[in-house]
Amino acid sequence: MTLSSPTKRPALHRTVLGNGLTVLVIENAVADIVSARLLIKAGTGREARSQAGLFSLLASLLTKGTRHFSSMDIAEQVESVGASVGTDASVDYSLVSLKTVTADFEAILALVAEMVRYPSFPEAEFDLERHLTLQSLRSMKEQPFTLAFNALRAAMYGEHPYGLPGIGTEESVANLTRDDLEQAHQTFFRPDNCIMVVSGRIQPEPAIALTERYLGDWTAPDTAIPATRYPPVPTTATHVVIPQPTNQSILVLGYPTPAVHDPAYAVLKLLSTYLGNGLSSRLFVELREKRGLAYDVSAFYPTRLSHSQFVAHMGTAPENQAIALQGLRNEIERLGQEPLTKDELEATKNKLLGQYALGKQTNAQLGQLLGWYEVLGLGVEFDQVFQDTIRSITADQALAVGKRYFRDPFTVVLGPDLANG
């Protein structure tokens, strides 16, 4: 048996309240913890370029004031019981999460419901958070990888909202107003656009009853949720050079790849595992273990509602950057030229399925994954569908997908002495 084999799973219950709110309950009595997450089906991918950073700022303002509570009231209520409440904006959804010992769950749920339904966006808090966001944007420039990755994303996505950092740009954030936040909240924060996931030491009946009590009378407006429309993405690959006086050169390359609903999705997840995941991955073995070119080298393929990207990256000594970049490309594009061996294919499936299982160990992790599948419109069944699909992938399928997508990467090189590189 490996970790991918079916094992005893916590019981899962799914229901939809009268107001359209989807509720998932995952009962897991092992620890005296309840983790809950409210996922709102709108994230930074919904932003106009001029309003980039809107959802990120909206998420941080949720904890900074409601019709009844000030920012400090909220902080004190949460912190006095030792709970944690977090908010976040991702590309395809926004998130409010909480974690408490079981006894405190109701009180914190009540507070979170108030935050989500009745944020007041106080002027002073808005100014403070916007100021801190602008400072965070400056911090990003301190990290060579972040700088290089932002450049890659900009090149690959052009006018598409995925092309900007989730927290926006200095220009867009400076122009955001409280009205923008209120508008976005009114449009997207509604029960029929949300998934509530409760996991931990709680039974389904009380979990659903509590959700009903605090979120059941939240009514959706009559208007329809606006449809998403994305601009086309650039089709011609570019090469970007960023001179920086760093000790290492950072190489990032990205191949345009499809979204989660495409049949190639599972295959690309498998290929990214083969290439870039773990100490036995192809890039790690070939470029680090055999050739000593890097400390960090890996690949990833994010799950996206709209266009995704297949990214590989490494840091290397400046004198090795040309050979390293060629090495990265060769390893990736080889997958479109020669099929994986039977052993490689089986080994990669086991690795992917095992690590997938290991990524669902805590209440919070499992809840997040299933809630996200709901957001993506795949449903909780996708947890099983995805694993079955992975098991069924053939070497020919993998080769065809490699051939189709691994051809002409967008590249970014950041480092010193680039005139000679």
Added chain:
Amino acid sequence: MTTTTLTFPGTVHQLENGLTVVHQHMPATPVVVADVWVDAGAAQEPLEWLGMAHFLEHMVFKGTERLLPGMFDHTIETQGGFSNAATSHDYAHFYMAVAADALPTTLPHLADLVLHAAIPADEFVRERQVVLEEIRQAHDDPDWVGFQALSEQVFPDHAYGRPVLGTAEILAQRSPEEMRSFHQRHYQPDNMTVVIAGGTPLEPTLDMVRHAFRAFPTPPTTTPAVVPGKVDSWWGVRRQVLRIPRLEHARLTMAWLGPGIDDLDAACGMDILSALLAEGRSARLVRELREERQWVLDISSSFSLQRDCSLFTLQAWLAPDAVDAVEALICERLSTLAVQTVPTAELERAKRLLTNDFAFSTETPGQLAGLYGYYSVVANAADSYSYPDRIRAHTPASITSLVQTYLSTNAYASTVLLPTT
């Protein structure tokens, strides 16, 4: 508030050869984590072998007489598990997560790697390149650079003041023979703890460990003397200002020597102080400096328990011209804390945060293995579970006394990072 006394849920065993084994059966999980902790961190290095402990951690994965380089990673990962390692001043540890029924076949391999690292000469030369990349990458991270500078200031005569990664110059002079000698000397049963947590019962597990960890290397007759050095407290303010290229925000870090492992009650009290001052929006310094005065972008505190001497730090991200005012204000607030009793509600808030954090961090086998292993190396494993009780036992008076003893505003170190321009 309900108070439950937690008893250590695991068991500690000492095998005939002196090896310590810590075990916890978690019947509900299909995963097992095996984590081998060795009292052979950077503090065990002779001065001229700086970086050896960490480099050896890399070389352990380069195989043995029986296992070729990469075979272990490949075996573990293709069964759906993962492995990794880390080195600090007080320890090196090597761990893997696998399906419970894969433990009997994989544990012997982990033991073989750790006990019988072959350290082949060609791999040694190649892997040194990887470590040099790791060092280059670290030097591109301003926070790493700042922390090293601070450590040197606080521990000028102790290994804690030296970088775990070593330096390129010293690594260039090391040989595989020296590394083998370091390995043979320290990777001995009375220097090690094997932690096994997850879906595996005690008896077969103990037998597995006994069998896998039976043949230890023969200790060398001579190796250079190990002198971790001494820790001296000082009077006055040790202050340094570093100019860092590409820095967008200044950093101010203030550091104090804390109690050691011989006084765990006091050490837990330092965690309370850390939470009181800077954990969460209602913590004193966060509230005043970030939310009200808006002098900092962020401020955080950390207390790290180390064997020879722990370290208490406060770190702020801020504008260069705010550094002096913030440092002065922090000193003023600490002086107040030394003479004015902490209100009960505030103390309770910090206690609940910490005891809940403890509960939240004992959910998975990996978390538990890390917790037990760390305590086993610096103190002993069962002490980990006395943490909530030690936290609860603190009173306003004991906290005041800790401030007076450890957080003097007349004896601390501060490191300031400023941009070069």
